[in-house]
Amino acid sequence: MNHPDPQRPASWKSYKLGMCEGCWAGCCTLPLEVSAFDLIRLELITEDEAAASLKKVAKRLMKEGFVRSYHSTQGIFIIEQRHGRDCIFLDKNRQCTVYEKRPEVCRTFPKIGPRPGFCPVGSKENRK
Numbered sequence: 275m276n277h278p279d280p281q282r283p284a285s286w287k288s289y290k291l292g293m294c295e296g297c298w299a300g301c302c303t304l305p306l307e308v309s310a311f312d313l314i315r316l317e318l319i320t321e322d323e324a325a326a327s328l329k330k331v332a333k334r335l336m337k338e339g340f341v342r343s344y345h346s347t348q349g350i351f352i353i354e355q356r357h358g359r360d361c362i363f364l365d366k367n368r369q370c371t372v373y374e375k376r377p378e379v380c381r382t383f384p385k386i387g388p389r390p391g392f393c394p395v396g397s398k399e400n401r402k
């Protein structure tokens with residue numbers, strides 16, 4: 275199987291049902307933008323913390339290594355990546371460790387994303 279480059283949506287493949295089976299989870303290497311609601315669902319923060327100050331939330335989560343940056347005008351947090359590539363919630367078998375609690379953008383991908391209906395699909399082989 276060809277390996278589209280996650281950084282080049284033009285190289286992605288058209289999504290088909292079952293495509294995620296055996297995939298290296300290239301979608302989980304894209305920058306992950308989450309809301310305060312997503313952070314509550316992930317159980318990283320409480321509703322009270324979110325209501326009190328999102329800047330304080332961002333400061334704590336950056337210190338703890340969960341969040342890379344916070345964009346206050348949009349209320350968007352960027353989740354930290356391992357080795358500058360993988361989502362920190364991806365395990366060594368390239369499975370999501372927070373699947374039931376995953377953020378909204380993960381739930382709507384690839385319907386909504388950099389190239390709707392297309393994925394950076396690729397084999398897991400040699401892609402640990």
Ligand code: SF4
Nearest residue numbers: 302361363364370380
């Ligand atoms: S939270 Fe899970 S599904 Fe979403 S990018 Fe991270 S590993 Fe992938």
